[in-house]
Amino acid sequence: MSDMSMTSFDNARPANAQDLAGQPNMKAIDNARDPIGIILEIAGSGSQIALDVQRLAECAADADPSVALAGQVGSQIKVRVGSGWLLASVRNQKQDSKTPGGIRAAIDFLGEGDEERLTGRIHGFRRGVTSYPTPGSLVYPATSEDLRQIYASDGRSAIQIGKVYPTKDIRASLYIDAMLGKHFALLGSTGTGKSTSAALILHRICQHAPEGHILMIDPHGEYGAAFRDSGVVLDVSNLQMPYWLMNFEEHCETLLTSSGADREMDADILAKCLLQARMKNRLAEQMGKITVDAPIPYLLSDLSAILQNEMGKLDKAGSTAPYVRIKSKVDELKADPRYQFMFSGMLVGDTMGEFLAKIFRLPAYGRPISIIDVSGVPSEITSTVVAVLSRLVFDFAIWSREEKTRPILLVCEEAHRYVPNEKNADGSSVGRILSRIAKEGRKYGISLGLITQRPSDLAEGVLSQCGTIIAMRLNNERDQAFVKAAMPEGARGFLDSIPALRNRECIICGEGVSIPIRATFDDLEEFKRPASEDPSFSHLWSMSGGEEEMVLRTVQRWRAQGR
Ligand SMILES: Nc1ncnc2c1ncn2[C@@H]1O[C@H](COP(=O)(O)OP(=O)(O)OP(=O)(O)O)[C@@H](O)[C@H]1O
Ligand SMILES: [Mg+2]
Secondary structure, three states: OOHHHHHHHHHHOOOOHHHHOOOOOOOOOOHHHOOOEEEEEOOOOOEEEEEOHHHHHHHHOOOOHHHHOOOOOOOEEEEEEOOEEEEEEEEEEEEOOOOOOOEEEEEEEEEEEEEOOOOOOEEEEEEOOOOOOOOOOEEEEOOHHHHHHHHOOOOOOEEEEEEEOOOOOOEEEEEHHHHHHOOEEEEOOOOOOHHHHHHHHHHHHHHHOOOOOEEEEEOOOOOOOOOOOOEEEEOOOOOOOOHHHOOHHHHHHHHOOOOHHHHHHHHHHHHHHHHHHHHOOHHHHHHOOOOOOOOOOOOHHHHHHHHHHHHHOOOOOOOOHHHHHHHHHHHHHHHOHHHHHHHOHHHHOOOHHHHHHHHHOOOOOOOOEEEEEOOOOOHHHHHHHHHHHHHHHHHHHHHOOOOOOOOEEEEEOOHHHHOEOOOOOOOOHHHHHHHHHHHHHHHHOEEEEEEEOOHHHEOOOOHHHOOEEEEOOOOOHHHHHHHHHHOOHHHHHHHOOHHHOOOOEEEEEEOOOOOOEEEEEOOOOHHHOOOOOOOOHHHHOOOOOOHHHHHHHHHHHHHHOOO
16 A cells, blocks of 8 residues: 555544453454545546555455455445445456555446434435545445445335345345336346246246236246246147237248248238238128238138139239148148147137237236246247237237236247347347337337347347346356446446356346345245256166156157147
């Protein structure tokens, strides 16, 4: 430390008799009231402080875990300004070249509060800074009690999800309205606990809002087990999603097999014939003019018949190939048992109202979440199914605008599969609709929750539309860089700890929290966890019995293509 700063520390140290009482040979220090450094420089891009190494060593032995971490990267410090406190987080540390053994650190200001007269704690904390300290101002460790005041809910509806690091008992909460109002993203490398954390957050939201409306796309069939009691699980056996809900674009994705110039021709023919098929419905007659996108039931047999009929009208020069291609695809889907959840002959009735009520939980009957398990959906069509569901959320929100608004939360696991970046994009409709929801959904009361292990594979701009980012450990540097870019300035101090987080730990920043926090998720009861347990090789490989029957049953299911 420089001479100047040493003097100022010594002057600031309250060496009153009380501190020393009863400890004759020890210099008693109240670490919380003793400065650990001074402000060197205040700048827009980041302010610098000098830390006193000896004081840091004294603090490290403190019983209060927040004081013990004082000055470390990611820890919080406070600076006195007038009669109040400024709170800041430490972004980095480096050796001070000018003072041997001295440490310099960059800090980011998080907010300010008043001083509680008797205790010296921060109270009445608010985000943002109105007046900055001057160089030379003293820096103190933030205590657990300070953090308790800072993280105390400000009265807005909140759910508690875990505890604030490094404290022993301060609860970490998320403000529901702020978090859902501007979308959220849950990111983390594989195995860090994303799915379990997502289940925990959703469970807490469901408890808080038993009449909510949450739709979760579950590509691995993990979440059914977790929401048996508080949700409705829909998979290929009971989803019953009528094919005629698809718009024209989605029809093209499922029914057209050609590419290039042929595809355009096929699409024109499909548009014409599909419209005719829809027009045959009684509903269409009542409405007069309809579009090919209108979700009006039609019969697959009508579509086939119309295709056949149109083919008959061709003159000699016309090619029948497009008609044959589409017609044989329709027949194929009708006959394939794997597609029965969508293309069954049972799905011709007008069940649109019931279907929407079922998937959007209208009414919720105390089960506010519907889990759509798409793991049994044939992979060629999964992305179209997700597109249809997401578009239904969006269109429903648009067409129900004149009603009392019922916001809907759409949660998408493995989001990088459905909203991929340009490099991985295949131009499918699901990417477009989810990007659109990310951009415009908020205006229509749709909240998007994206869960992914590959944030760098997400479409550009989607992550920055997420107002709240919950980042668990990310091992990949590219992913880290992406998350950094999407996080607000004040969270930079925490960012560097992302690769060092333990499982179940996360950094949360943005709208859902008052200031960025590092938190550890609560232990989630076993029956509420998604079925994503890692298999125990050592246990399972020490058991035997029933293998032959198991293989036979598997082969049978495989052949029947049912589950
Ligand atoms: N809050 C928690 N309470 C109890 N167990 C947890 C918690 N968080 C994670 N786990 C355990 O950690 C393991 C991995 O968690 P999880 O499956 O949620 O990770 P993931 O990030 O979703 O992985 P993947 O990327 O492979 O889907 C699981 O066995 C889970 O039981
Ligand atoms: Mg998972």
